[in-house]
Amino acid sequence: MIKDQAQINALLADIRRFVRERWHPIEDEVERLDQVPEALVLELRRKGYFGWSIPRIYGGLGLTTEELVLCAFELSQASVALRARVGTNTGIGSEALVADGTEEQKQRWLPRMATGELTGCLALTEPQAGSEATNVQTSARTEGDVYVLNGVKRFITNAPLADVFTVLARTEDGTRGSAGLSAFVVERGTPGLRTGEPYRKMGQAGSPVSDVYFEDCRVPRADLIGGREGVGFQTVMKVLNKQRLHLAALCTGPAIRMLDLAIEHTQRRTQFGQAVGNFQLMQAMVADSQTEIFASRCMIVEAARARDRGEDVALSASMCKYFASEMCGRVADRCVQMFGGSGYVADFSPIERYYRDVRLFRLYEGTSQIHQLNIAKQLLRERGQTAP
Numbered sequence: 143m144i145k146d147q148a149q150i151n152a153l154l155a156d157i158r159r160f161v162r163e164r165w166h167p168i169e170d171e172v173e174r175l176d177q178v179p180e181a182l183v184l185e186l187r188r189k190g191y192f193g194w195s196i197p198r199i200y201g202g203l204g205l206t207t208e209e210l211v212l213c214a215f216e217l218s219q220a221s222v223a224l225r226a227r228v229g230t231n232t233g234i235g236s237e238a239l240v241a242d243g244t245e246e247q248k249q250r251w252l253p254r255m256a257t258g259e260l261t262g263c264l265a266l267t268e269p270q271a272g273s274e275a276t277n278v279q280t281s282a283r284t285e286g287d288v289y290v291l292n293g294v295k296r297f298i299t300n301a302p303l304a305d306v307f308t309v310l311a312r313t314e315d316g317t318r319g320s321a322g323l324s325a326f327v328v329e330r331g332t333p334g335l336r337t338g339e340p341y342r343k344m345g346q347a348g349s350p351v352s353d354v355y356f357e358d359c360r361v362p363r364a365d366l367i368g369g370r371e372g373v374g375f376q377t378v379m380k381v382l383n384k385q386r387l388h389l390a391a392l393c394t395g396p397a398i399r400m401l402d403l404a405i406e407h408t409q410r411r412t413q414f415g416q417a418v419g420n421f422q423l424m425q426a427m428v429a430d431s432q433t434e435i436f437a438s439r440c441m442i443v444e445a446a447r448a449r450d451r452g453e454d455v456a457l458s459a460s461m462c463k464y465f466a467s468e469m470c471g472r473v474a475d476r477c478v479q480m481f482g483g484s485g486y487v488a489d490f491s492p493i494e495r496y497y498r499d500v501r502l503f504r505l506y507e508g509t510s511q512i513h514q515l516n517i518a519k520q521l522l523r524e525r526g527q528t529a530p
């Protein structure tokens with residue numbers, strides 16, 4: 143649903159300009175320094191980009207799902223570090239509070255997340271809870287008016303710079319799976335919360351990811367999200383169902399950008415006396431990539447509109463994330479091919495960096511295999527059958 147076409151058109155034009163004029167020129171520098179320059183973060187804050195999905199009453203833009211994915215298509219036509227810097231606040235880092243926070247929790251955190259003063263993150267994954275996300279071992283035992291958290295979270299995007307952590311922990315001893323899990327909001331500086339050194343990764347330089355440690359970390363009862371124990375996994379699933387559409391859009395933008403770069407290259411590069419882009423085998427790769435990008439966009443917009451109508455999008459969000467992330471991988475591979483040797487050499491083209499950056503899409507927020515299982519399970523359930 144588009145609430146205000148003129149407003150969204152202006153925002154999309156602003157993002158497009160920002161990406162091309164401010165971000166593309168510094169992508170190599172971001173890779174080299176492995177960080178987003180603070181001046182640029184301030185610019186993003188001033189523009190209100192951190193608050194896209196936070197409701198207006200809490201200082202955000204309150205974009206609908208359709209508006210959010212349209213913005214994500216634009217913002218992600220760039221190296222991943224750009225959207226990853228704002229993306230936890232416009233997605234997994236704020237959404238648990240938006241969906242299920244108490245009024246007091248929303249008032250306390252969301253306005254400062256909307257301005258980017260605070261950076262949020264979602265700490266769900268653990269060493270023994272990856273694809274099996276409900277196998278959470280982090281415990282939260284009650285002691286008077288506080289919960290005492292102990293455990294390790296792994297692979298947490300933006301943890302090294304986050305101020306606010308949404309954390310899933312087990313409040314009920316002896317429970318397994320999604321039962322007995324509760325979601326908390328924990329502020330940096332709380333004694334017993336510590337983040338590890340940023341990992342050395344394959345790609346996505348400038349987007350720091352690390353472990354998070356809870357060692358007798360005392361969290362006030364008031365920071366139990368929604369004030370209810372035992373429903374944390376349901377909260378996280380609400381976050382992920384929306385986020386999968388958002389992420390699918392964020393997988394589509396890089397594919398658009400890579401194809402643009404590859405087409406430019408094949409028009410410039412001559413072999414056998416003509417631009418290599420004239421060869422029909424090259425055009426086949428362009429056609430396949432553009433067709434898949436179009437399919438991805440259509441699926442995502444359709445599913446986003448369904449979510450805005452209040453429909454259950456668990457199945458379509460999973461299909462969108464699965465298709466868009468795999469599609470982006472295929473486009474990246476074709477684009478390296480269209481660049482020839484220059485596609486493999488960082489000194490000669492940015493495609494090498496994009497190729498590494500986008501590899502992660504098929505792994506996080508549910509691997510492709512987990513989405514395949516999820517899609518089949520839901521489809522079979524609709525038909526009254528059960529997947530093994």
Ligand SMILES: Cc1cc2nc3c(=O)[nH]c(=O)nc-3n(C[C@H](O)[C@H](O)[C@H](O)COP(=O)(O)OP(=O)(O)OC[C@H]3O[C@@H](n4cnc5c(N)ncnc54)[C@H](O)[C@@H]3O)c2cc1C
Pocket residue numbers: 263264265266267271272273274296297298299300343351502505506507508509510511512515
């Ligand atoms: C850079 C990065 C950033 C991340 N950011 C975050 C974040 O911000 N917050 C957060 O909570 N998590 C984050 N993650 C974690 C991410 O979501 C997990 O890595 C992902 O869910 C996969 O879990 P795993 O790595 O433990 O792989 P595993 O679960 O160990 O999977 C290994 C392989 O087994 C396959 N597999 C597993 N189970 C099955 C099955 N039943 N059937 C078929 N195949 C199966 C998988 O598909 C995969 O190929 C991030 C990860 C990375 C690498």
